[in-house]
Amino acid sequence: MLEVSNLVKTYKDVRAVDGLSFTIHPGEIVGLIGPNGAGKTTAMRCCAGILRPTSGSIKINGHDIVGNQAQAKSGLAYVPEVPSLYELLTVDEHLKFIAMCYGTLDVYESRKDELLDRYHLSEKRGDLIATLSKGMRQKFSVACALVHRANVLLFDEPLIGIDPAGVAEIKQEFLNAKGEGASIVISTHLLDTAERLCDRILIVSRGRLLFQGTLDTLRGGKEATLEQLFLEITEGDQGAPPPMA
Numbered sequence: 001m002l003e004v005s006n007l008v009k010t011y012k013d014v015r016a017v018d019g020l021s022f023t024i025h026p027g028e029i030v031g032l033i034g035p036n037g038a039g040k041t042t043a044m045r046c047c048a049g050i051l052r053p054t055s056g057s058i059k060i061n062g063h064d065i066v067g068n069q070a071q072a073k074s075g076l077a078y079v080p081e082v083p084s085l086y087e088l089l090t091v092d093e094h095l096k097f098i099a100m101c102y103g104t105l106d107v108y109e110s111r112k113d114e115l116l117d118r119y120h121l122s123e124k125r126g127d128l129i130a131t132l133s134k135g136m137r138q139k140f141s142v143a144c145a146l147v148h149r150a151n152v153l154l155f156d157e158p159l160i161g162i163d164p165a166g167v168a169e170i171k172q173e174f175l176n177a178k179g180e181g182a183s184i185v186i187s188t189h190l191l192d193t194a195e196r197l198c199d200r201i202l203i204v205s206r207g208r209l210l211f212q213g214t215l216d217t218l219r220g221g222k223e224a225t226l227e228q229l230f231l232e233i234t235e236g237d238q239g240a241p242p243p244m245a
């Protein structure tokens, strides 16, 4: 479970995240959507323990990401938009290294062949990470997230640059993880994907939450796509956050 309470993150004079509160329950896929500069990546990076929140609290499975980082991170996987990988390890070495870091060598041993097969990386297992294409790096990052038994999964634009078969496989992977009880957040600009895949939607703009709930609630009985509703709700509220007073 991921619990975010009144999260604020400022960069010098920009209030990039301005009081976000939400909870992601086990077995739930939630879409984090918003215009460019809305604060999605900043919020994700705070949840992943990469950025220190200015104020507010973030708990991963009940463990505070600032006060109890090791425990919190043991249940967390974060796949950034541009995965940062160890370029001079081979695919197999890298997967094993991640498992060693998280103490899940048993998962590596039992799942490595299946995971590399599933993402069509078996033939690349002895190749350096530096030689992988952009899409292969994305798929490999998802495999890394799955090798350490995380149950809070954060994906920042996970489907960009991946071929159609890969997109279908990764979407299926999200559904599998959901079925296993994971709490999943996907930040995306692909609103048709969010519409089909997500149980709930969070709409942020200028660092603030404009809506959270199911698509049905957002529709309020209207016949409308998520794209139409998104444009309606964010109209006049786009752009960078206001500078701090």
Ligand code: ATP
Residues within 6 Å of the ligand: 011, 014, 016, 034, 035, 036, 037, 038, 039, 040, 041, 042, 043, 240, 241
């Ligand atoms: P996009 O959809 O374009 O990826 P986003 O919703 O992920 O955008 P963020 O990257 O979180 O938005 O940026 C939110 C705000 O914080 C923007 O105004 C951005 O310019 C600012 N910002 C982000 N990173 C920094 C930084 N390191 N230093 C200063 N300002 C930053």
